[in-house]
Amino acid sequence: MSILELRNVSRAFGGIKAVNDVSFTLEEGEIVALIGPNGAGKTTLVNAITGVHTPTAGTVIFEGQDVTKQKPFQAARRGLARTFQIVQPFPKMTVLENVAASALFGGHPESLAEAHDHAARELDFVGLGHVAQSPASSLTLPNRKRLELAKSLAMSPKVLLLDEVNAGLNATEIDGALDLIRRIAARGVSILIIEHLMKVVLSLSSRVLVLHHGELIAEGPPQEMVHDRKVIEAYLGPKFAERFQKEMAGA
Amino acid sequence: MMAKKSPWPLIAMALWVAALALAPVTLGNYEVRIAISIAMFTALALSWNIIGGFTGYPSFATAAFYGIGCYVGALAQRAGVPAALAWLAAAAFVGGVSFVLGAIVLRLKGHYFAIGSIALVDISRLVVSSWGEVTGGGNGLNVPLLEGRPPEVSALVLHVMLGIVVLAFLANVLTDRSRLGFGLRCIEQNEDAADMVGIDTTRYKIAAFVLSAIFPGAVGAVYASWVGYIDPTDSFDILTTVKVPVMAMLGGAGTLLGPVVGAVSFVLLEELFWANFLEWNRAIMGAIVVALIFFLPGGILKLDWRAILRRQPRRKAAERKAG
Numbered sequence: 001m002s003i004l005e006l007r008n009v010s011r012a013f014g015g016i017k018a019v020n021d022v023s024f025t026l027e028e029g030e031i032v033a034l035i036g037p038n039g040a041g042k043t044t045l046v047n048a049i050t051g052v053h054t055p056t057a058g059t060v061i062f063e064g065q066d067v068t069k070q071k072p073f074q075a076a077r078r079g080l081a082r083t084f085q086i087v088q089p090f091p092k093m094t095v096l097e098n099v100a101a102s103a104l105f106g107g108h109p110e111s112l113a114e115a116h117d118h119a120a121r122e123l124d125f126v127g128l129g130h131v132a133q134s135p136a137s138s139l140t141l142p143n144r145k146r147l148e149l150a151k152s153l154a155m156s157p158k159v160l161l162l163d164e165v166n167a168g169l170n171a172t173e174i175d176g177a178l179d180l181i182r183r184i185a186a187r188g189v190s191i192l193i194i195e196h197l198m199k200v201v202l203s204l205s206s207r208v209l210v211l212h213h214g215e216l217i218a219e220g221p222p223q224e225m226v227h228d229r230k231v232i233e234a235y236l237g238p239k240f241a242e243r244f245q246k247e248m249a250g251a
Numbered sequence: 252m253m254a255k256k257s258p259w260p261l262i263a264m265a266l267w268v269a270a271l272a273l274a275p276v277t278l279g280n281y282e283v284r285i286a287i288s289i290a291m292f293t294a295l296a297l298s299w300n301i302i303g304g305f306t307g308y309p310s311f312a313t314a315a316f317y318g319i320g321c322y323v324g325a326l327a328q329r330a331g332v333p334a335a336l337a338w339l340a341a342a343a344f345v346g347g348v349s350f351v352l353g354a355i356v357l358r359l360k361g362h363y364f365a366i367g368s369i370a371l372v373d374i375s376r377l378v379v380s381s382w383g384e385v386t387g388g389g390n391g392l393n394v395p396l397l398e399g400r401p402p403e404v405s406a407l408v409l410h411v412m413l414g415i416v417v418l419a420f421l422a423n424v425l426t427d428r429s430r431l432g433f434g435l436r437c438i439e440q441n442e443d444a445a446d447m448v449g450i451d452t453t454r455y456k457i458a459a460f461v462l463s464a465i466f467p468g469a470v471g472a473v474y475a476s477w478v479g480y481i482d483p484t485d486s487f488d489i490l491t492t493v494k495v496p497v498m499a500m501l502g503g504a505g506t507l508l509g510p511v512v513g514a515v516s517f518v519l520l521e522e523l524f525w526a527n528f529l530e531w532n533r534a535i536m537g538a539i540v541v542a543l544i545f546f547l548p549g550g551i552l553k554l555d556w557r558a559i560l561r562r563q564p565r566r567k568a569a570e571r572k573a574g
Contacts, residue, residue, distance in 0.1 A: 077449045
């Protein structure tokens, strides 16, 4: 059963259609990657799904319910969580309080104490248990990314939209992040991951969506997508795409 | 964070309120007047703290709530409502007004919100000045005086004001320790992230705005009964609206005792400069405000007193080593 479905979703800013007529489904338990060149509209699409920017046309369906007009806080409470490309902690709170806020407002805890317990469990899960009492502003970038993940996990999400959680990480850190995302998926969370790093896309996702100029230009298994003419063109331009394919064929 | 809180702010506050309440017994008329002023501004600063301190929305609407409170209280009393009821009515009415206005201006953020909230003061003043048949317009309104000899009236006003201070302080304590306060602090630090973790930011902000409005409404109504005459320029004074946030920030915005400390310090400093530098007092006050914002951005309470005390001996030790 599909847990998240987009039907002809568009989002325009004045005359610019940042997202144009995008339709796709996310099945329960699936990891789908969303790729596309810079400015393709990937983050706008995430914003349209989570209610930050209400779609100007089309419908977003979550668990069979039309949620097109939801507000971000409603998306969070429904179990449609996201992380930000640019990390967004509450800087003056401790790491634990950051996550407890998510558990308290986005999750469904019985009490504040329970929210704290839940937060502590999620911190251990992402490997931040040892810095729980440090101020969020003192964390290193990889740890801030993990904090973002812990915050969204504390809301017990059904769908997680990961907006470039691996950007700016080095190779070792990415391996750690990959392992973490796999463990999140193993908990039964469906994941839509926006990613530039093909290593991540190829090793995690079962399906890839390619966005270009706000439109979905290709969809399919990752191995096919990296050889797709349209996809290569979107990244390199038609001239280079031709040369590239000739070279690939020659080799 | 909310598990165990120190009881000291509550104890300190209780002692301070008790001390002020004793002013009519122990001190003269002039001091009682200052005590009333302190109580008034403490209540206003504590109210501002909820929207400006906890939520981080720099509101300059205090004078609007205060002024509307003045007029609602005065009009109710002129219609024959007993003073105490008129004060409550003013608080309730201002609460309703702030709910409606909050839904509009809280869509703005940062500087835009600050400007929007100043506009509320001016708009309220204009409405009151032009609506002559009801409000008396620029001529102002006479308010039925409180019964009793002047010292008794002063003592009564002081005690009522202190009652409002206590309620405003309790509102701060409850906000600080509740889910509401947690949500407001999240909004203060990062509103987008707050939205994204499931906080209904609009509702939370309106709640904070209403809480920050009802006490100034009551203060205004009590003030009107005390002075017996109100007019638009005095009630919707732009200076009041600027002073109150300055007081809260002077003591430490977003803390429980900050607004209390700030209000006392400011009122006393102002009194001192009025008395000694009649012509220059505003300039001196202005210089102090600028200096405070530059050198004490966190307020008096955020000062690390221990570090300051420690610095002295350490410097001496360094000198000894060098010598």
